[in-house]
Amino acid sequence: MSDLITVILAAGKGTRMKSKLPKVLHKVAGKSMVQHVLDAAKDAGATRNIVVTGFGSDMVRASINAECVEQKEQLGTGHAVMQAESLLKGEDATVMVLCGDTPLLTGELLKSFYESHKRVGCVATVLTAIVPDPTGYGRVIRKPDETFMKIVEDKDADENERHVKEVNSGIYCFNAKALFSALKEVKNDNAQGEYYLPDVLEILGNKGEKISAFSTRQYELTLGINSRAQLAEAEKILRKRKNEELMESGVTLMDPASTFIDADVKIGKDTVIYPFTWIEGNTVIGEDCELGPNIRLQNVKIGNGVTGQFTYAHDAVIDDNVILGQFVHIRPDSHLSENVKIGNFVEVKNSNIGKDTKLPHLSYIGDSDIGDDVNMGCGTITVNYDGKEKFRTKVGNHAFVGCNSNLIAPVEVADNAYIGAGSTITDAVPENALALGRARQVNIHNWKDKRK
Ligand code: UD1
Ligand code: MG
Numbered sequence: 001m002s003d004l005i006t007v008i009l010a011a012g013k014g015t016r017m018k019s020k021l022p023k024v025l026h027k028v029a030g031k032s033m034v035q036h037v038l039d040a041a042k043d044a045g046a047t048r049n050i051v052v053t054g055f056g057s058d059m060v061r062a063s064i065n066a067e068c069v070e071q072k073e074q075l076g077t078g079h080a081v082m083q084a085e086s087l088l089k090g091e092d093a094t095v096m097v098l099c100g101d102t103p104l105l106t107g108e109l110l111k112s113f114y115e116s117h118k119r120v121g122c123v124a125t126v127l128t129a130i131v132p133d134p135t136g137y138g139r140v141i142r143k144p145d146e147t148f149m150k151i152v153e154d155k156d157a158d159e160n161e162r163h164v165k166e167v168n169s170g171i172y173c174f175n176a177k178a179l180f181s182a183l184k185e186v187k188n189d190n191a192q193g194e195y196y197l198p199d200v201l202e203i204l205g206n207k208g209e210k211i212s213a214f215s216t217r218q219y220e221l222t223l224g225i226n227s228r229a230q231l232a233e234a235e236k237i238l239r240k241r242k243n244e245e246l247m248e249s250g251v252t253l254m255d256p257a258s259t260f261i262d263a264d265v266k267i268g269k270d271t272v273i274y275p276f277t278w279i280e281g282n283t284v285i286g287e288d289c290e291l292g293p294n295i296r297l298q299n300v301k302i303g304n305g306v307t308g309q310f311t312y313a314h315d316a317v318i319d320d321n322v323i324l325g326q327f328v329h330i331r332p333d334s335h336l337s338e339n340v341k342i343g344n345f346v347e348v349k350n351s352n353i354g355k356d357t358k359l360p361h362l363s364y365i366g367d368s369d370i371g372d373d374v375n376m377g378c379g380t381i382t383v384n385y386d387g388k389e390k391f392r393t394k395v396g397n398h399a400f401v402g403c404n405s406n407l408i409a410p411v412e413v414a415d416n417a418y419i420g421a422g423s424t425i426t427d428a429v430p431e432n433a434l435a436l437g438r439a440r441q442v443n444i445h446n447w448k449d450k451r452k
Helices: 033-043 057-063 077-082 107-120 176-183 199-206 228-248 447-451
Strands: 004-010 048-053 067-070 094-099 124-130 139-142 148-152 166-175 211-215 259-261 277-280 295-298 311-314 328-330 341-344 346-349 358-361 364-366 368-370 381-383 393-395 406-408 411-413
Touching: 004 033, 004 077, 033 048, 033 057, 033 094, 033 107, 048 057, 057 067, 077 176, 094 107, 094 176, 107 124, 107 166, 107 211, 124 199, 148 199, 148 211, 166 176, 176 199, 199 211, 228 259, 328 341, 341 346, 346 358, 364 368, 406 411
Parallel strands: 004 048, 004 094, 048 067, 124 211, 259 277, 277 295, 295 311, 311 328, 328 346, 341 358, 346 364, 364 381, 368 393, 381 406, 393 411
Antiparallel strands: 094 166, 124 166, 139 148, 139 166
8 A cells, every 4th residue: 555645836926927827727738737746646646645835825725626735935845845744744654745837747657756765765765867958957966976965956056066967856755754854954044045845855864864866767757837838838748648648549530730639538449530629628438439520529428439520519418329510519518318410500508309319400409308209300499598587498209390490488399299390389289289380371362463
């Protein structure tokens, strides 16, 4: 059983983002940066996650499902970690410190880092890497025998130290007790007047504790986002990663470069995604679907064998073998049952559509419960709004609604009923009846001659 608890530093403002939103709440691949870090921590086996908030604390707290602690003044990374102490009293755990602005992290990297820390058995391990340009980072200073000595911040480094290319990623594993006792000894007599977390490593080392440095080749996974340009770079990397993962699992992406799939989307085998397609949020798609071109799906649950093109669907459920499109809008709280066909220029809102039912062309179906095997003729409109309130329309199984009909809600059309084309239906239609709600046609003979 893992003894891993994470402390995620997310108090900073992120000045370079030039944003009202705290930096860690900016989204990459449909998910906030701090949520990406939390998900990686969970994948690595973390049993608790504590987020240190500061700038925009309430917003951060409201957006995540994790324990939070506020750092009222940002006095440095060491001071930030200290805020979590009260939540970790008596815990004899491994504390992994992470930053909330590193959305490229993977559970895999964090897990191998944690496992190495446990295997070596030191009180602290720092994740490091060799980078071509170490400017701005803390440098890793090693003893003559190559073992870890300390970290020196860029602003405090001397000429020789500045040339060191091995840097601190800002990710560490600590024994909880050793961490919090050493933090009490950290001072702020440095170039930035801050309490530096990396100083804990030197303090512990001076006490004779063994400290190790775990150097990774995948340094790009630990990169922090500081600007909108870096945010866009991260977006590109995460989308590519998601596309590759899906193709690897048996999904065809006809043109990955024009396909935008959020990190948490799930897609079944042998589904084919055509170009210019956006699949967002918690969307789940089954097997053997053909979706796109030009589809946008947000939080939609889609069964197997669904085909669709030129469609926008959000917060809806679409069952097996439904056909959608083109130019279709499926709005929230709609449920399309098996084999439903939604054709050209149709909008469905807050409605249940029964299996085998057809809405082939030019309809608005809102606040409705439509039965199984119903044919809604071209141009059928549910008139659901009287300017003040919304009302429901109910249509029974096997009903046939003629073209260009208005169903004025609240109204019920029973099973097997027929509605003549062009009807405006205001009253209930009984089972097996034919309802005609239109003016009778009048022919005026020789009208053309009389007009002269
Ligand atoms: C830190 C490390 C540096 C390392 C680098 C890697 C220190 C002193 N230095 O430097 O060795 O190479 O990360 O990116 O730790 N934060 C708080 N509260 C604070 C200060 C910071 O929550 O009081 C958070 C920030 O929001 C950020 C993270 O801690 O998410 C790191 O802080 P930052 O100021 O970016 O540290 P660096 O100067 O980059
Ligand atoms: Mg930084």
